[in-house]
Amino acid sequence: MSNLKYSEISLILKEQLSNFQFESKLSESGIVIQVGDGVARSFGLNSAFYGELVEFDTGTKGIVLNLEEDHVSIVLLSPSKDIKEGDIVKRTGKIFSIKVGEGMLGRVVDILGNPIDGKGPIEGKLFDMPLERKAPGVIYREPVKEPLQTGIKFIDSMIPIGKGQRELIIGDRQTGKTTIAIDTIINQKRFYEEKNPVYCIYVAISQKGSAIASTFNLLQEKGAMPYTVIVSAKSSDPASIQVFAPFSGTSIGEYFRDTGRSSLVVYDDLSKQAVSYREISLLLRRPPGREAYPGDVFYLHSRLLERASKIIKDQKMAEKMNDIPESIKKEVKGGGSLTALPIIETQSGDISSYIPTNVISITDGQIFLEKDLFHSGVRPAINESISVSRVGGAAQIQSMRKISGTLKLDQAQFRELESFSKFGSELDTHTMDILKKGKINIEILKQSPYSPYDIAEQVAIIFIGTKNILKNIPIDKISIFEKEYLFYLKEKHEDLLSLLRNGFLNDKISRTLEKVALELSNKYVS
Structure with missing residues (x-):
């Protein structure tokens, strides 16, 4: 036969x-x-x-x-x-649909919504949500202007993400892409405690079971699991599971979005989904195209990522939204959002290959991680010159917008001069000052993994970096100074941090921050 x-x-x-x-x-x-x-x-x-x-x-x-x-x-x-x-x-x-509900929070599920963490069945009311669904039309969307804080100084200051945005995290293997996504999830803990939660969905595509388990343990240890769902598609699962896993994660996120809340979905990573989709398409005898991917691989990612959105606050309008499942029609509220953080793996930093260019053209910006920066000790290894957020300052609190306006420009100037300074033997004082300030800012922006910063602390430390107050401190002492400076502010000026957190930054606050920084920096001056 x-x-x-x-x-x-x-x-x-x-x-x-x-x-x-x-x-x-x-x-x-x-x-x-x-x-x-x-x-x-x-x-x-x-x-x-x-x-x-x-x-x-x-x-x-x-x-x-x-x-x-x-x-x-x-x-x-x-x-x-x-x-x-x-x-x-x-x-x-x-x-194809998935059962979703509040009981999923804190659980690890498969693409059908069945729990696979050994903690028994999912409790509470469950709703049927289709995996494939039309993205909300333009009239049901609002401009993206509410910040989604990641707790990462590099991102919140120069590449801000807004609720409802799609921001790509792209880079080679082992450059810290997943760490950025996990940090963002951990940082939502303070908003969960303040009763303004962002519900997080982490979709693990084609990962080892042990890697998914360690992600779960890390999130549990950091107290992030009560507002997080992990959708697991292991590398040993069939290719179809890996193709549909991101759609399952999106459907869970849409449940929170459509019921008037904020949600964040991380796809880790879509390169693996594209490879699985190519495998299925070739087995289905669909004609192969560029790099053997089928012609509709762009459509696969666009129909997934277009579903990320900030929904209009008007409840009556939100109720008329496209393809709302019957099961949740009574629960629909306006003002919800679904933010997407897709991850794409590159080969030797080549962002011009097929899948990276596809996803870059669908998303609202990208965070580009570089292997050379990673190995030189700059972590997170973000190349700020080609990283961009197309939402920009609209997704920042007022105090951060005020102080970070010149930061990206300063760092771009520093990068350019740094590459030229390698060839020159004698540099003028002005150039030396720009190079010193750039190096200090890089030290300030460095951050340990899984330790997100409160937005007020970020504003406080970046402010003194942009004002060049630390120019006399040796580079190797900057991180010690930063710890002492932030500890002092928390102990003595909690009211000031509270104002910064709420977006206030006036002359009085600026003078206080400068005064504290100058007093503490004296003992580090060589």
């Missing part, structure tokens, strides 16, 4: 079944004619639609992804070892 074409197989079957009234049955069910590599081909299922969930006799579920003239191709959601030729497959009439 393996030498026969599908059309020949279906002709033989049609001939053998010509005496029977099977036409009505074959519209609702089908017969498996080939199975392997996570894909089953079935004769029949004449009424099936694209993306429909179908079920085999064995209980295995699959998704209809190819509708051919004489057969349908089904991608399986679990290993195919129990399915064999001749098995019956039936329509369910449903699209």
Whole structure:
């Protein structure tokens, strides 16, 4: 049978079944004619639609992804070892959906929303949310202007992220991409405690089980799991699981967004999803394009990332939004947001290859991490000259906007002069001052992993960096000074930090920050 074409197989079957009234049955069910590599081909299922969930006799579920003239191709959601030729497959009439609810918080789930952390079933009310859903139209969106603070000085000062934005984290392997995303999740703890939570969904795509477990343990240790859901798609799972995992994470995020709350979804990482999608497409015999990816891989990522948005506050308008599932219609409120942090892995820093350029063109900016910076001890290893946020100062609190306005420009000037200074032997005083200030700012912006900074502390330390108050302190003493300076402010000037946190920065506050910095810096001056 393996030498026969599908059309020949279906002709033989049609001939053998010509005496029977099977036409009505074959519209609702089908017969498996080939199975392997996570894909089953079935004769029949004449009424099936694209993306429909179908079920085999064995209980295995699959998704209809190819509708051919004489057969349908089904991608399986679990290993195919129990399915064999001749098995019956039936329509369910449903699209692929996931059960979501408040009980998911703190749990590790698979792409169907089933818990896999050994803590028993998910409690509370659950709602059906489709995995594939139309992105909200323009009239249902608001401008992105509310900050989503990451707790990372580099990002909150120069590449700010707003609620509802899509900001790409891109770089080579082992440059700290996941660390930035995890830091952002950990930083939401203070907002959760202040009853203004950002619910986080971390989607682990094609990772080892041990890596997912260590992420869970880290988030639990840092107190971040009460407002976080981990969607797991291990590297040992079928390719289909890795393709649909980001859609599951987005559906969970949309539940919080549509019920009027803020959510953040991290896709770690979409390069792996694209590779799995390529694998499935080639098995489905779709024509390969550039780098063997199918032509619709751009559409795969765009229809996923376009769903990130800030929803209009008007509740009556929000209720009319596209494709709201019946199950949550009564719960819909305006003003919610879904922020996306997709991660993309590059090869030797090549951001001009196929998948990176696709995702860069879909997102509202990118944070580019560089291997050379990472190995030189600059962590997070962000190259601020090609990192950008297309939302910019609109997503910053007033105090941060005031002090960080010149920071990016200063650092760009420093980078340019630094590359030239390697060739010159004698430099003038002005150039030396710019280089010294740039190096001090780099020291200020350095940060340990998993230790996000409060926004007020960020403003306080970046302020004295931009004012060049630390010019006489040796570079190797900056980090010690920073710890002492911030500790002193917390102990003696908590009211001042509170004002900075709320966006206030006037002359009086500026003078106090300068005075404290100058007094403490005297003992570090060589």
